[in-house]
Amino acid sequence: MSASAEPQYRPETRLIHAGTLRSQFGETSEALFLTQGFVYDSAEQCAARFTGEEPGYLYSRFSNPTVSMFEQRMCALEGAEAARATATGMAAVTTALMGQLKAGDHIVAAKALFGSCRYVAEILLPRFGVPCTLVDGADLDQWRKAVQPNTKAFFLESPTNPTLDVVDIAEVAKIAHDAGATLTVDNVFATPLWQSPLTLGADCVVYSATKHIDGQGRCLGGIILSTEKFIQDNIHQLLRQTGPSMSPFNAWLLLKGLETLAVRVERQTETAGKVADVLAGHPKITRLIYPGRADHPQAAIIRKQMKAGSTLVCFEVAGGKAGAFRFLNALKLLRITNNLGDAKSLVTHPATTTHQRLTQPERDELGISDGIVRFSAGLEHPEDIIEDLSQALEKA
Ligand SMILES: Cc1ncc(COP(=O)(O)O)c(C=O)c1O
Known part of the structure; x- marks a missing residue:
């Protein structure tokens, strides 16, 4: 497999070419690797893959070539170092938040969230010892006043579902960073084309790929994008060990969706x-x-x-x-x-x-x-x- 060279093309071009891994057959369209696992030339090679001494795929719960292509294409579009694809947008939101937080931490979230996102912040996280303060996302003072000594994460969506209110991402990111917290942005309504939260100062971006990225009502999917360090420290193990992974088939559909996004x-x-x-x-x-x-x-x-x-x-x-x-x-x-x-x-x-x-x-x-x-x-x-x-x- 060879990854295509990726100079800094414009977003429309990256949507079509970025992340492509071509097999020895030289296929035009991205290959669909509908496989659960991978085989190894020797027991030594298998062991080396598991320790990480040798790069390569192990098991599709946590890595698969078709899913990797989707992740890499999204990274190129978003300007992110690393990404992990998930089965749904809600799996991305839940993993992004739970991966950063532990019992005793505190989260501040905007009130205007998609219903299930609000459930995760307001109901689910407190059940695991992470209290949540909800604020009016447009009121910067409310974000400032909500900060507590144990605040570790801020979460918002902009424009909001359904009333299309907007939150000033750069200003909220500053407040989060001054408080020693991270900012995660659900960018579904803006799409990666119209808004780049990482450039505005956010630490992590999540998408329901079910929406514009598929764009043709066919499959569910989600993705978490950030720095390599953020993904390694907060996301990688949680996804690997708990398994809300994207199916290679859906990753293939979503790659085709990105081409026309x-x-x-x-x-x-x-x-x-x-x-x-x-x-x-x-x-x-x-x-x-x-x-x-x-x-x-x-x-x-x-x-x-x-x-x-x-x-x-x-x-x-x-x-x-x-x-x-x-x-x-x-x-x-x-x-x-x-x-x-x-x-x-x-x-x-x-x-x-x-x-x-x-x-x-x-x-x-x-x-x-x-x-x-x-x-x-x-x-x-x-x-x-x-x-x-x-x-x-x-x-x-
Ligand atoms: C803003 C927002 N975030 C997250 C989701 C969840 O995505 P999914 O349905 O792919 O789990 C949705 C779905 O409607 C949404 O509108």
Whole structure:
């Protein structure tokens, strides 16, 4: 196997070539190594692989050539030294946080998190002796005041799911580092194309590869990216010994997904911007949040830390849950789901799905009213999407 030479090409080029390991057959497309384990020429070689004296693959729970290609391509895109792929985005989030923390430590996290991420921070970690303080991510003073002598980690997502609020990553990273803590950023909504948390000062980035990276609704996956030292100190052993690994088949699908990531995300962002502009003035829409618009409440931070808006638009349909449900049920082309980042345009009602575990006051605090709908732009013709949204709004 030979790794391709990788000078500093632009991101679109790295998405197609970085990390490729070509076998002796010289295949064009990346090979799918659907194998659990590996064989050795001798008992001595096997022993040397296990002690680490000889590099090479051992067992697909912790390393596999197809999975390595996916990890290396993501490193090249993100500007990270090392990465570990996981079975799902939640496996990445859980491993990234649990790997850094032990009983007696403390974590500070933004309140506005995807439901399962908030469960990990707010419910799961405290069960293992790691108390969590939740803060309003936009309020830097709350991050500062939440710090305790044992604070070891900060965690946030930006833009947030589903209300697309933005957190100033560089400022929060400074507060974390002054406190001797690390910052982990869930970068799913921004995608690796529009925001680079490591460059902004974060220590660790996590993705649900299930979303834009696959981009075609086929498989689940996740990835943790950081420095070699961070991965070795915090992540490697936990993954190796507990096993939430990515399957080689999914890594292969995700490699194919990365090849088209730039064209998909650029087109979806353009479509989302058009949808946001049309819906912003609609009489049945009482609130609209889109990171690419000048009226986003944190437009100045977005200009500072993001290269473009988002493939998602969040809006509130008049008439609360009944209005939102009438609208969703009247859609003909757009599909109701709880996923995002797909080639198909998708709509979600967060209050009854992704954020249903939260209490009503908790949802109110995050601005997730019963009328809120999250729209994920697909690759259909933008006019077909806008026509479908418009006809459904008439019935809302
Ligand atoms: C922001 C965010 N983080 C993490 C996840 C979890 O990813 P997965 O479904 O791949 O476990 C999701 C899934 O919706 C998400 O939206």
